[in-house]
Amino acid sequence: MSTELYFPKASESTRMNRSPQRIPGNGGGDNDHAGLPNQGLPNQAVPHQKVRLISDAGRFLFGKQLSPWSRSSTKRLFDCVCVLSMMPLLIPIFLAVGLAVRLTSSGPVLFLQKRTGRLGRHFTILKFRTMVHSSDNTHKPVTTCGNQLFTPVGPFLRRWKLDELPQLFNVLAGHMSLVGPRPKLAAHAISSLPCRAGITGAATVAFAREESILDRIPKQHLEAFYHTVVLPAKLRLDAEYMAKATFTSDLKLILLSIFRRWDNTIIEDLLFTWAAKQSEGIRVDASMVADAAFVHAQMVAQMERNPPHSEIRVC
Numbered sequence: 660m661s662t663e664l665y666f667p668k669a670s671e672s673t674r675m676n677r678s679p680q681r682i683p684g685n686g687g688g689d690n691d692h693a694g695l696p697n698q699g700l701p702n703q704a705v706p707h708q709k710v711r712l713i714s715d716a717g718r719f720l721f722g723k724q725l726s727p728w729s730r731s732s733t734k735r736l737f738d739c740v741c742v743l744s745m746m747p748l749l750i751p752i753f754l755a756v757g758l759a760v761r762l763t764s765s766g767p768v769l770f771l772q773k774r775t776g777r778l779g780r781h782f783t784i785l786k787f788r789t790m791v792h793s794s795d796n797t798h799k800p801v802t803t804c805g806n807q808l809f810t811p812v813g814p815f816l817r818r819w820k821l822d823e824l825p826q827l828f829n830v831l832a833g834h835m836s837l838v839g840p841r842p843k844l845a846a847h848a849i850s851s852l853p854c855r856a857g858i859t860g861a862a863t864v865a866f867a868r869e870e871s872i873l874d875r876i877p878k879q880h881l882e883a884f885y886h887t888v889v890l891p892a893k894l895r896l897d898a899e900y901m902a903k904a905t906f907t908s909d910l911k912l913i914l915l916s917i918f919r920r921w922d923n924t925i926i927e928d929l930l931f932t933w934a935a936k937q938s939e940g941i942r943v944d945a946s947m948v949a950d951a952a953f954v955h956a957q958m959v960a961q962m963e964r965n966p967p968h969s970e971i972r973v974c
Contacts, residue, residue: 720840720853720894723902728909729839729854737906738837741913742827749824756787756821764810766792769825774842779851782834784842785825789813800846801885803874817870820916826858838909840897849890854901859916861900862893867921872930880937888933892925 718725728734757768770788773781790798791808799806804814816822829835835842839857843849857863869889876884900908 718853720850720898720901723898725854725901726904728906729901729904733906734836734909735833735855737909738830741837742830745827749827752821753824756816756824759812760787760789760810760816763812764788764791770822773845774856775845775848775852776834776842776856777852777854779848781845782829782832782842784834785828787816787822787825789816789822800844801873801881802870803876803881804871805874806878806881819919820867823858830858838904838912839901840894843890847886847890849886850894859912860897861912862896864912864915864921865896865925866893867919868923869926872923872926875930884930884933888929889926892929896925 718730760768767788770786770790771783772786774784776782789809790813791810793808809817813822826835830837834855836855836857837859839855839860840852841860841863842852842856866889873881873885873889
């Protein structure tokens with residue numbers, strides 16, 4: 660079942676909650692055929708309604724209005740200043756990683772892929788290639804530690820998020836921001852983003868180790884779990900964060916990402932809850948029980964504590 664049924668787009672929610680507006684027309688009556696001749700509504704009413712819907716879609720994520728910081732031009736300026744100021748330090752890392760990719764496997768250094776960004780616009784995301792180059796595009800749509808053919812340096816780059824570094828150029832190009840919801844594949848996009856997609860974000864930090872945890876899901880359940888549990892949870896986390904985001908909270912998320920202060924609590928709890936509800940009785944060991952409930956209001960506090968060593972499982 661499509662997750663659209665559970666999570667309507669913000670513009671749709673706003674439209675459903677808005678009371679119908681009566682506009683007197685030539686016939687003086689109400690109808691559902693605005694713009695058609697002799698139907699009672701003037702043609703000029705249609706563009707007015709369209710503008711309102713587009714405006715709503717540009718300010719709401721999962722029914723929550725973006726914070727002033729999330730939609731400000733100052734955030735964009737902050738992104739560009741941060742990236743440009745860090746470039747002298749990052750260029751040697753770019754060269755080292757690119758050389759490692761080139762020498763350890765055949766194929767291009769960069770991986771290019773179409774993603775869905777702000778207001779449904781598509782752009783090409785940049786990454787260092789971590790998988791064996793395949794011309795027939797046989798890679799799985801949902802990546803785990805065990806279902807892909809990685810290059811010799813691929814797991815290391817993914818573990819330290821070094822494969823994401825080229826996305827700094829996406830930030831400079833205006834496709835992305837340093838902090839925001841991750842851009843999705845078209846098949847995984849369950850809601851239009853009203854803001855620029857981010858390199859890191861609330862859901863990115865909470866699901867940083869998802870590839871190792873998703874590897875526990877039986878293959879026949881993987882895509883269903885990802886589409887009906889993981890994607891909606893990520894959207895909800897990002898919406899909660901972007902509604903309250905400030906300069907300070909963005910800076911905190913960037914530092915958490917740089918210093919790899921991940922926490923498995925949320926995804927572990929989702930996995931345990933989902934498994935408990937399965938009619939097939941999927942076994943879940945005690946280490947998969949979450950330390951805390953999946954409560955969005957406590958997300959920042961959860962991310963700030965160091966996870967117990969028993970929770971850290973690296974591919």
